[in-house]
Amino acid sequence: MDLNFSAEEIAFRHEVRAFIDASLPAATRAWLVAGKSPTKAMVVEWQKILNAKGWAVPEWPVQWGGPGWSAAQKYIFREELQMAPAPSPLGFNVNMCGPVIIAFGTEAQKQRFLPRMANLDDWWCQGFSEPGAGSDLAGLKCRAVRDGNEWVINGQKTWTTLAQHADWIFLLCRTNPEAKKQEGISFILCPMNLPGITVRPIITIEGGHEVNEVFFDDVRVPVENLVGEENKGWDCAKYLLGNERFGQARVGASRERIRRLKIIARESMDGGRPLIEDPDFRRQMTEIEVELKALEMTVMRVIAQDMKRADSKPNPATSVLKIKGTEIQQGVSEMLMKAAGPYAWVDGDPDEEGSNEWDLAPDWAFGLAGTYFNWRKQSIYGGSNEIQRNIMAKAFLGL
Amino acid sequence: MDFDLTEDQSLLADSVRKMFADGYGFEQRKAYIKSAEGWSTAMWAQYAELGLLGLPFAEEDGGFGGGLTDTCLIAEQMGKALALEPWFSTVVLGGGFLRRASAELRRELVPQVAAGECKLAFAQVERQSRYDLFDVATTAKREGGGWVITGRKGMVLHGDSADRFFVTARHAGGQRDHGGIGVFMVEAKHATARGFRTVDGGRAAEVEFDKAHAILVAEDGLPMVEAVVAEAIAALAFEAVGCMDIAHAMTLDYMKTRQQFGKPISSFQALQHRAADMLVALEQARSMSFFAVQAAADSDADERRRGASAVKVQIGRSARLVGQQSIQLHGGIAMTMEYACGHYFKRLTMNDSLFGDADHHIKALADDGGLVKAA
Numbered sequence: 061m062d063l064n065f066s067a068e069e070i071a072f073r074h075e076v077r078a079f080i081d082a083s084l085p086a087a088t089r090a091w092l093v094a095g096k097s098p099t100k101a102m103v104v105e106w107q108k109i110l111n112a113k114g115w116a117v118p119e120w121p122v123q124w125g126g127p128g129w130s131a132a133q134k135y136i137f138r139e140e141l142q143m144a145p146a147p148s149p150l151g152f153n154v155n156m157c158g159p160v161i162i163a164f165g166t167e168a169q170k171q172r173f174l175p176r177m178a179n180l181d182d183w184w185c186q187g188f189s190e191p192g193a194g195s196d197l198a199g200l201k202c203r204a205v206r207d208g209n210e211w212v213i214n215g216q217k218t219w220t221t222l223a224q225h226a227d228w229i230f231l232l233c234r235t236n237p238e239a240k241k242q243e244g245i246s247f248i249l250c251p252m253n254l255p256g257i258t259v260r261p262i263i264t265i266e267g268g269h270e271v272n273e274v275f276f277d278d279v280r281v282p283v284e285n286l287v288g289e290e291n292k293g294w295d296c297a298k299y300l301l302g303n304e305r306f307g308q309a310r311v312g313a314s315r316e317r318i319r320r321l322k323i324i325a326r327e328s329m330d331g332g333r334p335l336i337e338d339p340d341f342r343r344q345m346t347e348i349e350v351e352l353k354a355l356e357m358t359v360m361r362v363i364a365q366d367m368k369r370a371d372s373k374p375n376p377a378t379s380v381l382k383i384k385g386t387e388i389q390q391g392v393s394e395m396l397m398k399a400a401g402p403y404a405w406v407d408g409d410p411d412e413e414g415s416n417e418w419d420l421a422p423d424w425a426f427g428l429a430g431t432y433f434n435w436r437k438q439s440i441y442g443g444s445n446e447i448q449r450n451i452m453a454k455a456f457l458g459l
Numbered sequence: 460m461d462f463d464l465t466e467d468q469s470l471l472a473d474s475v476r477k478m479f480a481d482g483y484g485f486e487q488r489k490a491y492i493k494s495a496e497g498w499s500t501a502m503w504a505q506y507a508e509l510g511l512l513g514l515p516f517a518e519e520d521g522g523f524g525g526g527l528t529d530t531c532l533i534a535e536q537m538g539k540a541l542a543l544e545p546w547f548s549t550v551v552l553g554g555g556f557l558r559r560a561s562a563e564l565r566r567e568l569v570p571q572v573a574a575g576e577c578k579l580a581f582a583q584v585e586r587q588s589r590y591d592l593f594d595v596a597t598t599a600k601r602e603g604g605g606w607v608i609t610g611r612k613g614m615v616l617h618g619d620s621a622d623r624f625f626v627t628a629r630h631a632g633g634q635r636d637h638g639g640i641g642v643f644m645v646e647a648k649h650a651t652a653r654g655f656r657t658v659d660g661g662r663a664a665e666v667e668f669d670k671a672h673a674i675l676v677a678e679d680g681l682p683m684v685e686a687v688v689a690e691a692i693a694a695l696a697f698e699a700v701g702c703m704d705i706a707h708a709m710t711l712d713y714m715k716t717r718q719q720f721g722k723p724i725s726s727f728q729a730l731q732h733r734a735a736d737m738l739v740a741l742e743q744a745r746s747m748s749f750f751a752v753q754a755a756a757d758s759d760a761d762e763r764r765r766g767a768s769a770v771k772v773q774i775g776r777s778a779r780l781v782g783q784q785s786i787q788l789h790g791g792i793a794m795t796m797e798y799a800c801g802h803y804f805k806r807l808t809m810n811d812s813l814f815g816d817a818d819h820h821i822k823a824l825a826d827d828g829g830l831v832k833a834a
């Protein structure tokens with residue numbers, strides 16, 4: 061056993077950090093430090109910078125633009141991005157649809173889609189969930205019917221994150237209503253600018269617009285937009301969801317938020333002293349830091365295991381990462397809100413730059429409550445934390 | 460011992476419930492938030508008509524002689540409706556001071572407040588004060604025969620619609636001394652209020668006093684502030700219970716109708732247990748809200764302060780669990796602005812932090828010796 065990073069890995073971390081320091085636009089960094097979600101322009105600009113460096117798609121094979129990193133390097137890279145903080149390469153492109161096309165797509169699909177995905181020339185979104193199909197994803201109803209050389213799509217998707225920015229959507233559609241639910245689903249790629257598609261915003265509780273309803277009314281796409289085999293889309297979905305869970309540990313992101321919390325706690329006052337001096341506050345914060353350390357070690361164990369495994373199936377341990385990672389992030393967001401005391405009440409629209417010219421609250425207090433509210437989503441999406449426990453009960457515990 | 464309401468109290472709660480049933484649908488509330496005031500002037504007129512605005516004031520001053528229990532019953536209905544009007548700031552906070560003010564001031568203002576013509580606000584929070592009522596940097600100086608106040612107060616609930624402010628300001632001592640804090644009244648025209656929306660859809664203001672002409676209400680004001688805040692904490696406890704009640708009921712209803720995997724999600728035992736835990740938290744909170752009324756009336760200021768802290772701790776812990784779980788058990792739907800559950804969650808979060816969150820009060824109570832004496 062050797063729990064330390066090798067000298068090469070440490071050198072790699074420095075290289076990544078230096079590159080980010082030199083290349084990440086300062087305005088983007090400041091925006092993220094303030095706790096706001098990056099704008100479309102920020103994400104696109106940054107991913108193009110990463111792609112020019114050959115770093116936009118760490119998980120992909122070298123043939124398709126991947127840098128050929130080890131699992132440890134990928135982890136270091138992700139963590140450095142999160143700690144910077146810098147936008148992550150767009151997950152829908154890089155961690156979701158891209159890997160599915162690489163694993164299940166045709167050569168023509170790879171040629172056509174992957175380079176544009178890597179460079180974020182096309183923004184993708186995820187069309188899985190429906191009003192009636194959330195946790196029970198396989199219960200989805202959106203139909204795709206073969207008509208000559210086309211699929212004709214009818215139905216509704218919901219919770220579609222950032223569909224308002226998207227050029228493409230990857231869909232799970234029901235293609236055989238007679239088969240058992242998992243066996244009649246296909247994975248289909250669809251441009252967002254086709255006639256018959258309507259995108260309606262859903263405003264989340266803190267006031268932001270990140271999710272949408274997407275309606276399909278006789279939308280026609282060519283048959284070659286099917287990925288993998290007809291009625292075998294569930295295999296693609298399972299593969300994708302396993303990757304998604306892994307990404308939700310977000311150890312670097314939590315570390316960055318804890319750092320932010322410590323800075324705010326130096327400025328926020330409690331009992332006539334900076335909050336950071338309050339033993340109760342420090343104990344609560346430190347509890348989270350300890351949990352985060354344990355999570356980090358768990359992530360490393362999963363990575364080390366995966367490096368030795370022959371198959372590329374998602375590791376069931378990712379459920380542990382998803383549960384703990386989201387609990388920690390939610391815990392930190394709650395502490396950040398509470399650190400602001402009464403000044404957390406000011407309603408900051410997370411997507412708009414409030415000038416705060418009247419100095420209604422300290423600049424750092426805006427949006428903290430909004431993020432706490434918004435991050436309740438983390439234990440709901442990506443397979444809810446209850447569903448993760450069900451998966452563990454089955455896959456690990458044999459119950 | 461009797462936890463039942465009197466007939467008058469039941470009638471009061473019913474009439475408030477009925478008023479909100481007619482005037483506070485989800486879409487109506489949304490329109491109120493969007494309006495210039497951020498709340499409904501029509502509803503405000505109804506509050507006055509129903510006698511809610513004059514309720515806790517003595518009859519000889521022009522009020523209806525109601526007690527704290529009556530106020531709390533109204534607060535519970537406010538919580539259920541997520542009411543936006545400046546009732547809490549005018550009647551519970553401002554009214555709390557007004558009831559304790561000079562006969563002259565009472566005679567002048569109570570009839571106006573009762574008629575809905577005068578709205579009040581309590582300007583207390585400062586940038587450095589966090590939740591300490593005695594941490595006051597705003598200054599009060601004698602000038603001529605009266606007083607002038609200088610300083611900035613933050614997060615003044617409904618400070619943008621208030622006609623008069625009750626303000627804490629220091630006329631002696633250091634910033635964190637318990638003595639030397641006066642309670643003053645300032646007319647809105649002598650202050651600059653900058654209103655904004657709070658995270659729960661309500662309104663608050665940053666209020667600036669620049670040598671503002673002020674009327675002295677109490678020269679040694681902290682005991683008065685603590686007494687008023689203890690009543691406010693009782694009202695907030697009932698408001699939170701009202702919110703939790705609805706959030707829990709909505710969650711149960713939704714669980715019974717939402718189908719996944721071919722059955723209602725209420726059939727999953729993991730969720731049943733969670734809903735049961737929510738009920739435990741809710742009932743603990745409800746019990747504590749009764750204690751809050753008892754504690755606020757305690758003539759021993761130390762006992763009263765400890766009681767109020769205990770209430771804030773229990774209500775805050777329960778509100779957190781019920782609020783968070785009501786979202787979780789709904790799934791994505793409760794994450795949307797168009798669904799009421801999230802609004803209860805937000806209000807519960809803000810309710811906890813008003814006059815000190817649970818973390819603040821557990822520390823205060825522990826430092827104060829807790830509730831149980833070692834023989």
Ligand SMILES: Cc1cc2nc3c(=O)[nH]c(=O)nc-3n(C[C@H](O)[C@H](O)[C@H](O)COP(=O)(O)OP(=O)(O)OC[C@H]3O[C@@H](n4cnc5c(N)ncnc54)[C@H](O)[C@@H]3O)c2cc1C
Nearest residue numbers: 186188189194195219221437441444446787788789790791
């Ligand atoms: C902000 C946000 C962004 C999202 N982005 C996307 C996106 O881009 N693309 C996309 O396709 N989807 C997206 N989703 C959808 C997300 O994946 C679903 O919300 C999630 O799968 C849960 O489904 P649901 O909301 O319908 O809740 P439901 O499935 O109805 O669940 C309700 C409750 O029941 C519990 N539950 C359900 N089944 C069981 C069971 N068997 N045992 C125990 N408990 C159970 C759940 O855990 C939850 O607590 C997003 C959701 C949110 C909130």
